[in-house]
Amino acid sequence: MQRVTISIDDALLAALDNIVAARGYQNRSEAIRDLTRAGMTDLDREASPAREGVAALIYVYDHGERELAKRLTRSFHDHHDLSLATMHVHLDHESCMEIAVLRGAMSDIGHFAGHVISERRVRHGRLVAIPVEVMSESHAHGGERRGHLHTHVREAG
Numbered sequence: 001m002q003r004v005t006i007s008i009d010d011a012l013l014a015a016l017d018n019i020v021a022a023r024g025y026q027n028r029s030e031a032i033r034d035l036t037r038a039g040m041t042d043l044d045r046e047a048s049p050a051r052e053g054v055a056a057l058i059y060v061y062d063h064g065e066r067e068l069a070k071r072l073t074r075s076f077h078d079h080h081d082l083s084l085a086t087m088h089v090h091l092d093h094e095s096c097m098e099i100a101v102l103r104g105a106m107s108d109i110g111h112f113a114g115h116v117i118s119e120r121r122v123r124h125g126r127l128v129a130i131p132v133e134v135m136s137e138s139h140a141h142g143g144e145r146r147g148h149l150h151t152h153v154r155e156a157g
Contacts, residue, residue, distance in 0.1 A: 053106040054151060055129035056099060057113045063096045065121035072116065079112050
């Protein structure tokens, strides 16, 4: 591990210290490492759109909006190659939250997430994407040796 010295203004340092306290980091270095990884993942998604990734798409929508649930379901069926699983939660009488697990090219994931989040009456949306490498590997499961795909999380950088 390398030691790096940086200079930041007082307001940014105060904001960083608030994050350290609020999230329970051991120190500023841990927070800076996490924030750096998150920023690099975002840049990696923009710079390498063909790179494979996994993601969680989280959004809240008005379930009473005419045809919205059907449009969202249709979108997921149209992109079944990206969608691995979805969890649906009833928050109150008007709002539902869905959490969708996606896998595919980072550009496809980002485009699809943007489409879902921009639907009329989707109130909140966020995509958390992580770059991965998909590899075919052969090893034993229960004594039987066979090949199949594994998804390996890439280190930032």
